[in-house]
Amino acid sequence: MKTQITELFGIEHPIIQGGMHFVGFAELAAAVSNAGGLGIITGLTQGTPEKLDAEIKKCQALTDKPFGVNLTFLPSMTPPDYPGLIEVIINNGVKVVETAGRNPAVYMPAMKDAGIKVIHKCTSVRHSIKAQDIGCDAVSVDGFECGGHPGEDDIPNFILLPRAADELEIPFVASGGMADARSLVAAMALGAEGMNMGTRFIATEDAPVHQNVKEAIVNASELDTRLIMRSLTNTERVLNNPAVESLMAKEKALGDDLKFEDIIDEVAGVYPKVMMDGEPEAGAWSCGMVAGLVSDIPTVKELIDRIMSEAEDIIASKLQKAI
């Protein structure tokens, strides 16, 4: 399938694997790229430029296809070494960066000078337009359904995507709630040039996370995610579990007086325990409503091949026949 996104990134299929903390390691990124999509290493999981350098080199040993690095810009008292992380991305010849979180404008000149294509992930039309204005090449439009941080507007993709299509000149992919061929074809009908998946890629053989996490996603339904940290204006969609319920009880009791320190036990340092040690109930971790559409643990290649062949079938049989 050829779309503006496959052309922009030099990939075979219009499917991107979004950056995911403690999931987006070289093994997953390479598997997605080898299967014809665009794999993404999560920069902040590596933490330091030295560790990101090693992870990029590992990915380059596993694939000769294009892959990218996610840089999530968080508000922080002690920010990560973003200039150092960007330097190793450039020095290793990585040609795609997925930015997310705060506005990446100050880092755009360095990335553009190095010939890097920047896709900014954001949850609103106004932020998408801003991304276009600062020179991003594409946008990943993340609807309210998404795992992770859906923002504070709560606009689902059936509204958000056509709104983005009405306003944007640069291409965009649909993100949030994407799982299969139906998602891809629907996203394209709504104006997207492809799709970005997070949660669906965790439940694959290639995702370098504990089997318990994959099974937790397969066993979850679309009713099993919760929104946390809304009063901190840092809303996150996570998989429900007893730790999340205890966090939400604190939110209810403290209301607008809630401070990050009040819930630190349920959110800080949780990812390595969940993803590596296989303790999905250790705390709050991002997961999309799309878990309700995930019922198996295929290889990444099986998943992408299935999506592409079923998408062609939907377009050529069902849609073509309807007219």
Ligand SMILES: Cc1cc2nc3c(=O)[nH]c(=O)nc-3n(C[C@H](O)[C@H](O)[C@H](O)COP(=O)(O)O)c2cc1C
């Ligand atoms: C476990 C997990 C961790 C994530 N970590 C990040 C991250 O560090 N940076 C980021 O930009 N997005 C992160 N995301 C969001 C994904 O890149 C993607 O936008 C989102 O999962 C799309 O929604 P979906 O889960 O419905 O596919 C994370 C998502 C999950 C499920």
